[in-house]
Amino acid sequence: MRILVTGGAGFIGSHLTDAFVAGGDEVTVLDDLSRGRPGRLDPSIALHKVSITDAPALRAVVESVRPELICHLAAQIDVRVSVDAPADDAVVNVVGTVNVLEAARAVGARVLFASTGGAIYGVDAPVPTSEDVLPGPEAPYGTAKYCAEQYLGLYNRLYGTRHAALRLANVYGPRQDPAGEAGVVGIFCGRAFRGERPTVFGDGHQTRDYVYVGDVADAFVAAARTDRPGVWNVGTGHETSVRELIDLLGHASGRDLDPEYAPARPGELQRSALANDSAARDLGWTPRTTVADGLAAVYAWVADGSPDRAGR
Template sequence: MTKVLVTGGAGFIGSNIVDKLIDEKYYVVVIDNLSTGKIENINKAAVFYGCDITDIERLKIIFRTEEPDYVIHHAAQISVQNSVSNPSNDARNNILGTLNLLECCREFGVKKIIYASSAAVYGDPEYLPIDERYSVNPLSPYGISKHTPEHYMEMYAELYGLNYTVLRYSNAYGPRQDPLGEGGVVAIFTNNLLLGKPLVIYGDGKQTRDFIYVEDIAKANIIALSKGDREIFNISTSSQTSVNELSEILNEINQSVIKPVYLPERHGDIKDSYLSNEKALNQLGWKPEFSLYKGLELTLRYYSLLYDSAEKSYA
């Protein structure tokens, strides 16, 4: 049975990938330090190790024990604000932690590593949609720390023959995304809708993003195990949705009329961003299967059931 090790497998995207791997009969090993991931997110069919990717000796023990065929790497420091306030910690996790994984992959003969990158590497777009040929110009330490490992992937491929695929995600959303802290706008809006709180929008709400459902991301990771060698791909819907439109769709699905509250625009926020997915379509044979409406409907249903269950447990 093919063995896949998933770092960050207790987190939002990682745990959804683990579920899909297990559905497709892979043997799955999860590594997560549970700093932001949750133990209840981990599929019970997976083997779990509580481990930080900055701990190289512990990582080597796990790799020696499990001997994974493939690695899907999602463990990361994901807060832009934290990367600005503590760039050393951001680099330690996202750059040095990834280097530790690459060393383990090299030493223990891993066939391929799939690396989760981000649209944050692109910075403020000069043209739309952004394709993979776009010059990288990150605006935060987080963007830098997500981009830097891409160069190491290429180097390890040239020096040691380690195969890789880099996936740059647009704005991910879906079940298990944390609405608190660095939660995405979909998770935050969903949480507020269900609690009857106003939807806070910074600026005029006309800014646009490219929202990709987490199950589409999971599918891209599975495909990348056998395709897209030594390439970088945008994983996106290749379409724009304004924050105002997002709030309207969520209200429609929820059958509510909670109006947004507009606050001043935040410094450094990008006005418009969406990624071309043409390369992923042509070379991976991947395309998003979930419309924004369907994805939001599934997301809202997930959180509604979660909140109902929590209320009953406290009743």
């Protein structure tokens, strides 16, 4: 297929680009490079420095490339930024997504949208959480992602398209900038490599569903090949606590880690994990990488100097 990846120079996007290229697809990347880095991409990949908020420029690229599939990963991804500037977050995550949908409609392309599983379901969701649980986001970021999902569904109803959304758990792996909640793995690995103590906010019993970036790329490829509309969780279905992360990292690094504890951050979810039964049934996808193996890969990447073109 001809595929356009928005946000393709980012952490997840660059891994996804590699996965499609490995499968023989023709891939083009669109990224405003606010977070993305060209060095993450194979030099043969065409890169257009364009923001999804610039509708005319976005449409010009799409009409030039004429992709059959657009994987839409470009986003404002920081929950804290969304709280401080909700309107700015909505411009990128809602209006930007509508711009992508309109550009896709002009050339008849299907859209796969990278949504959120950790921020969309809310504090009262059962764990593990399935897609039929009504979202109750606690921040503008999750609200904007849910709104964008609704636009995908609307376009499917209005225009008979087959757009789909993947609700991602806490994605981690090589190439991830150590920022934000999901960057805790990178942060901890960096501290361990430098011989520093990791900082744990709260008692360390809070859990997340950590899914390896290579598995996430495989989920997008599976959804692309399935060619059907839907909303699917992409996670392991298992909870891993912060204390468990530290224990596993100690084993991976060969260091005796002694965390320091800080006050819990207000509003932080205490538990989160995504049921992946629907993705297994509809896409034939299940994660293959254990947290132990994934942590070892990230630590090896940090120890190697955190190269942009790290492997999967």
